[in-house]
Amino acid sequence: MGIENKESTKNPLHLLERYRSLVKSIYALKGIEGDYDEIVKHLIDTPSYPEAEREAHFSLLGDLAALNERFRRYHWLSENYRILLEMTNTFMHTxxxxxxxxxxxxxxSQVMVTDGFFIALYQEEKKEFYIPFFMDTGKRYDPITIKYGQGFISQVVKNRKILHLSTSQEAEAFEHVRWGNTEQDTNTALFIPLTLGEHVKGVISAQSYKEYAYSQEDVELLQTIGGLVIHAIESVELYEKIAKLSYHDDLTGLKNRRAFQKDLEKAFQEWSGGQEIILIMMDSDHLKELNDRFGHDVGDMLIQRIGAMLKKLEGREISCYRYAGDEFMVLLKTEVPRDLQQIAREFLEELIKEPLKVNGVPLYFTMSVGVASFPKHASSREELLKNVDQALYFSKNHGKNRITVFGQKDE
Incomplete structure (x- = not known):
């Protein structure tokens, strides 16, 4: 056998034919029974075997290995493209x-070993990491917080670089913090920084109990997945900020009318028959006079003052809202019958017990209050709102600075 030139070995079909001929001739050699390792050993160890044929064989093996790697790479890309597409689709809709x-x-977990896996979010203002999601050996652990400066994740954030540990000996070179399953050593770990622009927002990590568990392709894939994850989390944070703005009042920090409507609807949906849903509606008696006399800045101070006092009164059963202008609403859910007049009086006394001070001068103010409850005063959410508004209207038009419980207008 012989070869014309090196270029002829680069044609895959030609190489396959020459490989078949080469193997067939070697199989025919005395003492060789077809074991591949023996064939290769024979090629290497037999000095008399033609160098050109030996070179052709190994050149062919190299080309076949390259083709195999290329096909493997295409399969890897195809499989991971599917995964990335599925992940992107999920993140776009949640x-x-x-x-x-x-x-x-x-x-x-579908594409690499994940004996351990976590997502750590860096809270730069607090100099700490919040780890909301951590899996170890199939078990999810509770979220934890660790201080910046501790562990591998601090190293990754500080250096803004991927950390790839392939053996336990490599891990020992770093000071690290352990949590989760501390009885079994992690021997391979990937720590990928989660970056947005110039900022490192956290770390995503996959870990294995085996050494050398991850390839460079795994590193690149986890880096891509990490990018999708942190962009999705950023979108959630933006959504939450927008939602908060849409449900909160800028001036007082209280929830607004839109939030009240949502919470009241939820309260009715969850009503089980043994509860009482109480609404206390309050309106300042002097906002217009304050605005006319001192300006709107002082009027805003009054609204802020009322809002601050109401926030202090909020709790598990009590929610407070700036309903409109200088109108405020309290939503109270209770399983114990309550004296509505007494409840409203306690709220009112807390709100007006200290005067509003303007340039050191105390300004006393009063409020009118209306109260109604479900199911005592209404059979529906709409009727409850109408009746508490009527109770407040009665207070405003009968001397102000008073509390009116719906149906008790003579008090």
Whole structure:
């Protein structure tokens, strides 16, 4: 056998034919029974074997290995493209952090070993990491917080670089913090910085109990997945900020009328028959006079003062809202019958017990209050709102600075 030139070995079909001929001739050699390792050993160890044929064989093996790697790479890209597409589609349709965490773990686990997996979010203003999602050996652990400066994740954020540890010996070179399953050592770990622009927002990590568990392709894939995850989390944070703005009043920090309507609807949906839903509607008696006499800045001070006092009164059963202008609403859910007049009086006394001070001068103010409850005074959400508004209207038009419980207008 012989070869014409090196170029002829680069044609895959030609190489395959020459490989078949070469193997067939070697099989025919005395003492060789077809074991591949023996064939290769024979090629290497037999000095008399033609160098040109030996070179052709190994050149062919190299080309076949390259083709195999290329096909393997195409398969890897195809499979991971599917995963990335599924992840992107999920993230585009959710503002739920838990869905993001779970989907990231689920899909990463399909393409690489994840004996351990976590997502750590860097809270720069607090100099700490919040780890909302952490899996170890199939078990999810509770969220934890660790200080910046501790562990591998601090190293990754500080250096803004990927950390790839392939053995336990490599891990020992770093000071690290352990949590989760501390009885078994992690021998391979990837720590990928989650970046947005110039800022490192956190770290995503996959870990294995085996050494050398991850390839460079795994590093690149986890880096891509990490990018999708942090952009999805950023979208959730933006959504939450917008939602908060849409449900909160800028001046007082209280929830607004839109939030009240939503919460009241929810209260009615959850009503089980043994509860009482109480509305206390309040209106300042002197806002217009304050605005006319001192200007709107002082009027805003009064609204802020009322808002601040109401925030102090909020609790598990009590929610407070700036309903409109200088009108405020309190939503109270209770399972114990309450004296509505007494409840409203306690709220009112707390609100007006200290005067508003303007340039050191105390300004006393009063409020009119209306109260109604479900199911005592109404059979529906709409009727409850109408009746509490009527109770407040009665207070405003009968001397102000008073409390009116719906149906008790003579008090």
């Amino acid at each position: 503002f739920d952090r838990e869905v993001i965490y779970e989907k990231a773990f689920q899909l990463v």
